[in-house]
Amino acid sequence: MSNHRTILHLDMNAFFASVEQQADPSLQGKPVAVIGSGARTIITTASYEARAHGVGTGMTTHEAKRLCPELILVIGNNREYTRISKLIFEMLGQFTPLVEVFSIDEAFLDLTGSLRLFGRADVIAREIKARIRDRFGLTCSIGIAPNKLLAKLASDMQKPDGLTIIPPENVASLMKTTPIRSLCGIGPSTEQRLKYLGISTCNDLGHFSSKILTRHFGAMGARLKQMGQGIDDSPVIPTTTEEEVKSVSHSTTLDHDLTNKDDIHKYLLMLSEMVGRRARRYKTKGKTVTLTIRYADFTTFSRQETLPSPLNRSGDIYRAVTALLDTLQLTQPIRLLGVAISNLVHASEQLPLFPEERRLTTLSQAMDQVNDRFGETTITFGTLLGQDNCSHVIAPAWRPAGIRDVKVK
Structure with missing residues (x-):
């Protein structure tokens, strides 16, 4: 293990709910759950007061209310969450240039080269916590350890508002009693497969046969x-x-299950426009188009096609995914739709040679310029007038800059 590194993991505490409580003092100290604006919504984040009643992320509002009848439901303000997140990450950059955004409310910092300038790692951690509290009225939990895996583990040990340090010399003793489910990267499915082998603690895992692990998990066994x-x-x-982004995608869980092809086509056009907008903004095109569908029973599958030429115009993406849809015999109502382009290449700024292609490209550019200046969907396709935009959810792949910075509502 590389003991010379000092890694800090920052995890904002109940971030969305805490932002809402800070914005509205009447919510402070009360059980709050943040939800989406759609008819079919789930709990996005619950305050610690709500978590004490068993309310958790992913629950339906009905389940949450049954556990906590006094629960206050608040529609999330995603623009505000991304705004504050970006400001926090900018502030972290004042301590080290090595800041890795893990999600909208988590980040890793490599402090190894910063210690001579700022002092001990715990001093830096307390300064970060103080700045976040003073500027935003929010709390975070911080873990400090010799690597990212252990720093993430440490930040989970004392919540909320915790600070946990795992010195290199304490790693071996900590691993003896730590459950495998506590490690980032071991989800419920992997945990069950490991328990089938008789592995329940990190100590069990660390001393288990590499050969057997490789037989059951392939190359992941050694890891x-x-x-x-x-x-x-x-x-x-x-x-x-x-690492270079491999695809541009967007998906949405629908307010109600769809069976009508015209309704499905409207959502596919909307998703195609959102994907196309981001691709054009960052001057990229994709040769492979993917359509993802989730049925009402949560069965999920994808279909894709690699085209002769790369594309990023919304209409072209839409025609490609509807062609994929036409190859399918839908057997259930649709709960979720997703559109993606991959196999990305750089998009030339040169206008196409043929007049019709040039006209369509110029039209897309004009629409983008208006929407960039006056807001998304200021100009849109006629069939989408009055249609609710799908930009409700902050995806786990969200980043504060670049092509992954989806402009949410």
């Missing part, structure tokens, strides 16, 4: 064994140097 030993050599990757 799992290292995780059980608290080993993680992965670097903190600043957002500006993240």
Whole structure:
């Protein structure tokens, strides 16, 4: 294990709910749950007062109200969450250039090169916590450890408003009693498969046969064994140097299940426009188009096609995904739709040679310029007039800049 590194993981506490409580003092100290604006919504985040009653992310509002009748439901203000998140990440950059945004409310910092300037890691952590509290009225939990895996583990140990440090010399003893489910990267499915092998603690995992782990988990087996030993050599990757984005996508859970093809086509056009807008903004095109469908019973599948030429015009993306839809025999009402382009290439700024192609490209550029200046859907397709925009959800892949920065409502 690389003991010379000092990694900090920051996790904002009940971020969405805390932002709402800070904005409205009447909500402070009360059980609050943030929900979406659609008819079919779930709990996005619950305040710690609500969590004490068992309310958690992913619950339906009916389930949450049954557990906590006095629960206050608040429609999320995603623009405000992304605004505050960006400001927090900018502030973190004052302590080290090595800041990796993990999600809208989490980040890793490599403090190894910053200690001589700012002092001990715990001093930096307390300064970060104080600045976030003073500027935004919010709390966070921080973990400090020799690597990202352990720093994430540490930040979960004391919530809310915690600060936990795992020195290198304490790693072995900590792993002896830590349940495998506490490690980032081991979800419920992997946990069950490991328990089938008799593995329930990190100590069990770290001492288990590599050969058997590889037989059951393939190449991931060796990585799992290292995780059980608290080993993680992965670097903190600043957002500006993240691995190149492989696709541009957008999906939406529908307010009600759809069976009518015309209604399905409207949502596909809307999603195609959202994907096309982001692709054009960052001057990229995709040769492969993917359509994702989730049925009412949560069965999910995708269909894709690789085209002769890359595309990023919304109409072209729409025609490609509707062609994929036409190949399917739908057997159930649709709950979710998703559109993506991948196999990305750089988009030339040169106008197409043929007049019709040039006209369509110029039209897209004109629409983009108006929408950039006056707001999304200021100009849109006629069939989408009055249609609610799908930009309700902040995806886990969201980042504060670049092509992953989806402009949410």
